[in-house]
Amino acid sequence: MFEEIKVKTALNRIKESSRITLPFHWDLNIYRGCEHGCNYCYAMYSHRYLEKVEKDSFLATDPPGIEKCAFFQKICVKTNIAEALEKQLGAKNWKKEVINIGGICDSYQPAEAEYGLMRQVLPLMIKYRNPVIISTKSDLILRDLDLLKELAELTYVNVAVTVTTMDKKLSTLLEPLASPPENRFSILRAFKGTATVTGLHMMPILPFLTDSPQNLEQILSLAAKCEVDYALSGVLYLRGDTRKHFLDFLELNFPERVDPYRKLYAKRGADRTYKAELYGILNSLMEKYHLSGDCMKPMQAKLSYPKQLKLTDFSKK
């Protein structure tokens, strides 16, 4: 269900408390809500004010695993986003700061195939030579390869791809409308050798579902083959709406995992011992495949970014 809306401003300044942990201060979300329907989605809170979608608006053909959640089903399309964005990019006091496109939605979700808003947004970024970061789970981004390559010749462009599992069946269950994992690697291959900085986001790692050393190694070895500039990983964080939704999802699809999860997640973050063991495995894999975990270095190189802006915790993304 799409609802077309008009916005007054396009860019959202990130809360000060989050700014010290993120390598950018501005978000641009061209949609509200996200059809990818990831059952661990951290951004569900952003739709809390919307009412639950009416039951009869769901089709019998809806993919399994999608909870009847407004965030996944009611997509607000900001049809005047380009107009609002140009006002901000063209303002005298705008300092060409890095913009994170898609902080609480995927800019290349299925709606984008219909609305094509990114093809209005990217020419503006080119016009104003504005640095951007885009992370996605959709190979629809390849439609805009020409614009992204052009922008990367002018300024810093970071394309990050999120992959949680190489198991296609599990991915369909976890992330119903995102591209299959192999297609996501085709994005990284397409940007290889261009001026674009590429990254792999292996997050969230889901205990007892995607945390096997084999899965982690498969993903990181493929990222290394694609010559990504960095790889980041983070364990699932469970709080608020996400916690409830994800535990309901487990109950439905992996009931035997519910108790182990409740034990591991007595708090919002996973148990410390579990995390220490997992990060031990991850560190040795990063070393084995000569992967860097530093996403700031390429940004600093291209933008002479202030040194005090350090990335310390990206695991909630």
Ligand code: SF4
């Ligand atoms: S792609 Fe990102 S924003 Fe969209 S549903 Fe998945 S986790 Fe949420």
